[in-house]
Amino acid sequence: MEYHGGNIYEHNRRVIDFSSNINPLGVPxxxxxxxxxxxxxxxxxxxxxxxxxxxxxxxxxxxxxxxxxxxxxxxxxxxxxxxxxxxxxxxxxxxxxxxxxxxxxxxxxxxxxxxxxxxxxxxxxxxxxxxxxxxxxxxxxxxxxxxxxxxxxxxxxxxxxxxxxxxxxxxxxxxxxxxxxxxxxxxxxxxxxxxxxxxxxxxxxxxxxxxxxxxxxxxxxxxxxxxxxxxxxxxxxxxxxxxxxxxxxxxxxDEEYIKNTLKWINEERARFYDELSKISSIKVYKSSSNFFFINILDEKIDAYRLQEELLEYDILIRLPKGFNGISRFNFRIAIKDKHSNNLLINALKKIL
Missing domain, CATH: 3.40.640.10 (Type I PLP-dependent aspartate aminotransferase-like (Major domain))
Known part of the structure; x- marks a missing residue:
């Protein structure tokens, strides 16, 4: 069973990986x-x-x-x-x-x-x-x-x-x-x-x-x-x-890297949450980390189908498998850089 995010290798394309919660600033x-x-x-x-x-x-x-x-x-x-x-x-x-x-x-x-x-x-x-x-x-x-x-x-x-x-x-x-x-x-x-x-x-x-x-x-x-x-x-x-x-x-x-990371997460987490919350077909839960937990309100589509459709936009999300106690209508997304986050927002609006 696949328990983890970041499995970009099974997709025959270059994807924006929202399935793994990794600092977008990259390696220090x-x-x-x-x-x-x-x-x-x-x-x-x-x-x-x-x-x-x-x-x-x-x-x-x-x-x-x-x-x-x-x-x-x-x-x-x-x-x-x-x-x-x-x-x-x-x-x-x-x-x-x-x-x-x-x-x-x-x-x-x-x-x-x-x-x-x-x-x-x-x-x-x-x-x-x-x-x-x-x-x-x-x-x-x-x-x-x-x-x-x-x-x-x-x-x-x-x-x-x-x-x-x-x-x-x-x-x-x-x-x-x-x-x-x-x-x-x-x-x-x-x-x-x-x-x-x-x-x-x-x-x-x-x-x-x-x-x-x-x-x-x-x-x-x-x-x-x-x-x-x-x-x-x-x-x-x-x-x-x-x-x-x-x-x-x-x-x-690496104090500069730590400082820049804290600035990014504190600013982008708030902005990204506000933008995601405007999509009426999903419920976004507030987070103290670098990811959001989301519930799909329109049960005509589940997280597995949503992942398939988002892959058409070269976007990969984290599926429910790998977590206990959540439904097929739940998924998780990483908080990435502003440009990538905006691409996901626009794709979600088109699909949902």
Missing amino acids: KGFEKSISDNINRFSVYPDREYKAMREKIAKYLEVNAIDKIIPGNGAVDIIYRALEVMNYSRLYISLPTFAEYKRAGERANMKVEELDIYEDDFQNIKLEYIFEKVKEKSVVLLCNPNNPTGTLIPRKHIEKLLAKLKSISSFLVIDEAFIEFAPGFKNASMVEFIDKYDNLLIIRAATKFFGMPGIRLGYGVSANLKLVKKIKDSMEPWSVNTAAEIAAESIFD
């Missing part, structure tokens, strides 16, 4: 120079301890010790390995969310329960409902902002959840792969709470924000050093390659 220029300057490093093995990489990540996150950082071959790699070594039998995930969470839980032989935790407009969560449902000695895995809805759970709610989970010997894993796109993201991330809660693991990815999905670089951060060691011990030697190593040593210091 600093990384391009670093690759060129460090090309000779490909003739030797990476540092198995990834010390320089962990130092850069710790500085970027303002974490006080590199022992709390565990790099991996993408964020999904960390998710799978964490669940495999955590020794819990039950996993709770939200509806809707990224389908890999369920697959990861099942692979770790966990009983996976899906909870409808979001309000109808996907702007808030039902915290008391979560408290009622979650049992002792369990793991709750949340994506924040959530993929595909773009829902950002406020810190105050997550803190209440962490305290509740700690009281019932349970653990919280937060996938923050899209957190840098959230408004005021440093005050939205839960990284600064890791020392307060040893039942917290946060997972990040360099793929989305830094526009480099071909560089498989994800990382986990936790003050639970026993868990960090277990994840590390479960990995094969050299699980992160030299290109990702070089990327980590350059991208997190």
Whole structure:
């Protein structure tokens, strides 16, 4: 089954890819120079301890010790390995969310329960409902902002959840792969709470924000050093390659790229939402990430048929498959540059 966006290769044409949520600014220029300057490093093995990489990540996150950082071959790699070594039998995930969470839980032989935790407009969560449902000695895995809805759970709610989970010997894993796109993201991330809660693991990815999905670089951060060691011990030697190593040593210091990205997302997200909302045949949900979740109101056409028709305009959207708990009338689109976004708006108006 195809679970992911970005599958541009099955279409015999050049398409504008709205199916993958990648920064349209592209690969940071600093990384391009670093690759060129460090090309000779490909003739030797990476540092198995990834010390320089962990130092850069710790500085970027303002974490006080590199022992709390565990790099991996993408964020999904960390998710799978964490669940495999955590020794819990039950996993709770939200509806809707990224389908890999369920697959990861099942692979770790966990009983996976899906909870409808979001309000109808996907702007808030039902915290008391979560408290009622979650049992002792369990793991709750949340994506924040959530993929595909773009829902950002406020810190105050997550803190209440962490305290509740700690009281019932349970653990919280937060996938923050899209957190840098959230408004005021440093005050939205839960990284600064890791020392307060040893039942917290946060997972990040360099793929989305830094526009480099071909560089498989994800990382986990936790003050639970026993868990960090277990994840590390479960990995094969050299699980992160030299290109990702070089990327980590350059991208997190690229202040100009970060500034330009934040300017783009804050401006274009608002403009794109306003324009999409003018199309009466769709419902667009507000997002705190770099994508929008959309519901087709006219059920004469579903997302699969819409994708076929949009491909006539060389536009690719993300289909419902790959997410649990959504219908064939739902789809997701990335927020791209203004020109590309306008092309999609015009195509949707013609089709719908």
